[in-house]
Amino acid sequence: MTCDAIxxxxxxxxDGELPAAERARVDRHLAACPxxxxxxxxxxxxxxxxxxxxxxxxxxxxxxxxxxxxxxxKPLFVRLSRTLLPRLQPAxxxxxxxxxxxxxxxxxxxxxxxxxxxxxxxxxxxSRVERLYVRAEGWTGRLGEMTSTVLDxxxxxxxxxxxxxxxx
Amino acid sequence: MNGYSKRVFNLAYQFCGSYQEAEDLTQDIFLKxxxxxxxxxxxxxxxxxxTTLAKNHLIDVYRKSKWEKGHxxxxxxxxxxxxxxxxxxxxxxxxxxxxxxxxxLDGLAPDIRMAxxxxxxxxxxxEEMAEILDLPLGTVKSRINRGRLQLAMALKDRxxxxxDL
Numbered sequence: 001m002t003c004d005a006i007x008x009x010x011x012x013x014x015d016g017e018l019p020a021a022e023r024a025r026v027d028r029h030l031a032a033c034p035x036x037x038x039x040x041x042x043x044x045x046x047x048x049x050x051x052x053x054x055x056x057x058x059x060x061x062x063x064x065x066x067x068x069x070x071x072x073x074k075p076l077f078v079r080l081s082r083t084l085l086p087r088l089q090p091a092x093x094x095x096x097x098x099x100x101x102x103x104x105x106x107x108x109x110x111x112x113x114x115x116x117x118x119x120x121x122x123x124x125x126x127s128r129v130e131r132l133y134v135r136a137e138g139w140t141g142r143l144g145e146m147t148s149t150v151l152d153x154x155x156x157x158x159x160x161x162x163x164x165x166x167x168x
Numbered sequence: 169m170n171g172y173s174k175r176v177f178n179l180a181y182q183f184c185g186s187y188q189e190a191e192d193l194t195q196d197i198f199l200k201x202x203x204x205x206x207x208x209x210x211x212x213x214x215x216x217x218x219t220t221l222a223k224n225h226l227i228d229v230y231r232k233s234k235w236e237k238g239h240x241x242x243x244x245x246x247x248x249x250x251x252x253x254x255x256x257x258x259x260x261x262x263x264x265x266x267x268x269x270x271x272x273l274d275g276l277a278p279d280i281r282m283a284x285x286x287x288x289x290x291x292x293x294x295e296e297m298a299e300i301l302d303l304p305l306g307t308v309k310s311r312i313n314r315g316r317l318q319l320a321m322a323l324k325d326r327x328x329x330x331x332d333l
Binding site for chain 2: 007008009010011012014017038039042043045046047048049050051052053054055056057058059061062063065066069
């Protein structure tokens with residue numbers, strides 16, 4: 001076996017996880033190869049040293065912070081449902097209705113017919129508005145005439161009234 | 169809570185190497201836990217499930233933020249923060265070796281580092297590790313082997329440097 005193949009097995013060998021046949025092969029290789037033997041020894045030293053790293057104590061501040069989590073910081077969904085969502089309900093309802101109408105339009109099998117009917121309605125509405133505008137212009141002209149007639153008659157009445165007063 | 173917080177905090181501390189950062193990471197993990205607790209399957213081992221959650225968070229944060237190498241606390245600080253100090257002095261040579269390995273953990277890729285921590289520092293069995301890491305047993309063993317080999321090479325280099333001096 002090559003050194004690389006043996007090195008792949010060193011960890012399992014160290015943990016006593018290898019079957020007897022492989023263990024014997026690794027044993028033989030280690031007896032003959034000083035490099036692999038040194039590596040195996042260092043792996044053993046490293047494993048023992050790592051096992052001696054002590055557990056750290058958790059600070060009181062951290063524990064206090066952890067106990068405070070459920071009270072102070074609710075999950076995002078809970079926070080949203082308690083604060084934002086009730087205020088947004090009317091807007092959400094309108095948005096939902098709009099989205100439903102849009103999806104009904106987008107997925108309707110006779111979408112072209114709907115387009116044509118919308119076009120027709122828009123044109124009808126436009127021509128109605130135009131007619132109203134023309135009529136309104138006519139009314140504006142008439143109102144102007146009536147105003148000048150009324151003003152003339154008022155002036156005439158004032159002139160006649162003044163003459164009568166002077167005659168008396 | 170105390171047992172679980174100690175477990176999560178120590179995993180975070182051993183993985184990132186900074187006491188302050190480990191405290192922040194533990195807070196984040198417990199916040200996340202409150203959000204996903206409803207998804208917990210009671211048939212599963214809670215401690216293993218929590219460790220998996222912590223492991224995923226630690227590796228995610230590491231990949232996103234790429235903690236700078238060499239910012240691990242000194243090993244003296246680790247000893248000072250230890251919960252029990254039954255043998256605070258120890259053998260000087262062994263202490264130096266442990267200190268060097270503590271620093272060398274930073275040189276391991278996150279997945280390999282996590283495997284070495286779970287096995288060699290926390291003493292988990294291969295089966296427990298396979299459950300926590302959600303990996304086949306063979307992959308777990310190969311990661312531990314790679315990690316231990318890298319650490320052994322680091323020790324060898326260090327010994328070489330000492331001899332040169």
